[in-house]
Amino acid sequence: MKHSLPYWHELPDLDLYLDQVLLYVNQMTISPDxxxxxxxxxxxxxxxxxxxxxxxxxxxxxxxxxxxxxxxxTILKNVFSIQEISQTLHLLLQTNSSETLYNHFVDCMRNEENEETPEIIRYACQSVKLYYKTRQLTMELERSHHES
Incomplete structure (x- = not known):
């Protein structure tokens, strides 16, 4: 599964109301497959x-x-608890900006990470991708059982 998440500079510069946030985040995070x-x-x-x-x-x-x-x-909660994510972000934000961390996360989800990408972000992205791959294989298995 390949997310084409927006980089920090591509996120809306305007402040959004709740309904706009929901629409935007769901459009960015839900993949058609x-x-x-x-x-x-x-x-x-x-x-x-x-x-x-x-x-x-x-x-x-x-x-x-x-x-x-x-x-x-929204993406990470498929694999990790919200508490785990928040705790890790809190620790990472002590030495990195939100913008830097978010862009590393997007790089990872786009399979474009580099040596500057913190290891913890790299592994978190791999975990999410493995989760999605497992879901995909499960759905294919279910389909093949229905067809036979």
């Missing part, structure tokens, strides 16, 4: 804010940094 994938919902975002895994919106608007985090959370 995966019907099983769960969409991001308003309840999920509210929970992330409540549990301090996402900064509160300013005047009900979400900024680029929050959108980037939601894209990463």
């Amino acid at each position: 995966d019907i099983e994938q769960k969409k991001l919902t308003a309840a999920m975002i509210n929970n992330y804010v409540k549990h301090k895994q996402l900064e509160k919106p300013v005047k009900k608007k979400y900024q680029k940094q929050q959108v980037a985090r939601l894209i990463a959370l």
Whole structure:
């Protein structure tokens, strides 16, 4: 599965309202070949804010940094718990900017990582890709059983 996630500079520069965030993040993270994938919902975002895994919106608007985090959370939560993701991001953000980390993540998901990509991001992306590959193989197996 190859995501064509937007890089930081491609994310909307305007602050977005909740419904715009949902539309944008779901368009960026749901791949056409995966019907099983769960969409991001308003309840999920509210929970992330409540549990301090996402900064509160300013005047009900979400900024680029929050959108980037939601894209990463939406993809990574298929494999890792939200607590694990937040804890790791917290540690990584002590030495890297959100922009740098997010762009490394996008590189990885696009199979374009380089030696500067933190090992933890590289392994997280590999885990996600293996998860998707397993899902794909399971669906193919189910199809072949239905056809026989």
